[in-house]
Amino acid sequence: xxxxxxxxxxxxxxxxxxxxxxxxxxxxxxxxxxxxxxxxxxxxxxxxxxxxxxxxxxxxxxxxxxxxxxxxxxxxxxxxxxxxxxxxxxxxxxxxxxxxxxxxxxxxxxxxxxxx
Amino acid sequence: xxxxxxxxxxxxxxxxxxxxxxxxxxxxxxxxxxxxxxxxxxxxxxxxxxxxxxxxxxxxxxxxxxxxxxxxxxxxxxxxxxxxxxxxxxxxxxxxxxxxxxxxxxx
Numbered sequence: 001x002x003x004x005x006x007x008x009x010x011x012x013x014x015x016x017x018x019x020x021x022x023x024x025x026x027x028x029x030x031x032x033x034x035x036x037x038x039x040x041x042x043x044x045x046x047x048x049x050x051x052x053x054x055x056x057x058x059x060x061x062x063x064x065x066x067x068x069x070x071x072x073x074x075x076x077x078x079x080x081x082x083x084x085x086x087x088x089x090x091x092x093x094x095x096x097x098x099x100x101x102x103x104x105x106x107x108x109x110x111x112x113x114x115x116x
Numbered sequence: 117x118x119x120x121x122x123x124x125x126x127x128x129x130x131x132x133x134x135x136x137x138x139x140x141x142x143x144x145x146x147x148x149x150x151x152x153x154x155x156x157x158x159x160x161x162x163x164x165x166x167x168x169x170x171x172x173x174x175x176x177x178x179x180x181x182x183x184x185x186x187x188x189x190x191x192x193x194x195x196x197x198x199x200x201x202x203x204x205x206x207x208x209x210x211x212x213x214x215x216x217x218x219x220x221x222x223x
Contacts, residue, residue, distance in 0.1 A: 032209060042215065043203075043213050043214065043215035043216065044160070044203075044213040046210065046211075049209075049210065051209075088157075090159055090160075094209070103147065103148040103207065103208050103209060103211070104148070104150055104162050104165065105162075105211055106162065107159035107160050107161070108159060109158075109159055110158075110159050112157070
């Protein structure tokens with residue numbers, strides 16, 4: 001069965017510090033991968049998605065970036081965090097796109113980031 | 117802008133009650149429709165897919181009306197463990213999530 005891991009679970013970082021959040025998926029090949037942010041009391045905001053190694057699409061211009069160095073690894077980074085970057089960061093995967101593809105997404109446990 | 121609109125609630129219902137949630141979506145090109153459940157400070161989890169023909173999973177029934185761009189979820193015989201936020205979701209390889217409807221089932 002497929003599993004998705006995220007770490008760390010919680011993180012407190014000062015403004016201006018760098019960020020690296022990692023997500024890995026097991027039990028599937030060539031997944032679509034997604035990074036979302038959920039701010040307190042708000043809905044899920046799609047930040048990045050990837051359909052393959054090295055292929056990243058950004059949905060919202062900001063000081064965050066994403067990379068996919070391996071098929072089942074997705075990394076969210078920032079060089080300098082802002083207070084507004086605080087939130088609950090969720091990684092998700094879905095099956096490959098295409099006819100007959102399944103579009104439901106499955107989420108990792110998330111990283112709760114507080115920027116102070 | 118592609119949006120999914122939901123009543124945020126909260127819906128406070130007694131155990132055993134039947135409760136219904138609705139949502140509307142703006143993107144007529146959406147191909148997939150889901151309900152997710154999110155517990156406090158946890159990740160969203162897929163509750164069920166939604167089909168035009170309607171589908172049922174135990175106490176949960178979901179319905180899609182493509183013409184009206186309207187999705188519903190019916191929960192029968194509510195349990196305390198049903199307390200959560202229910203997210204209406206549409207899209208294809210990119211999903212759009214509603215902000216959720218909060219349900220509290222009261223003893």
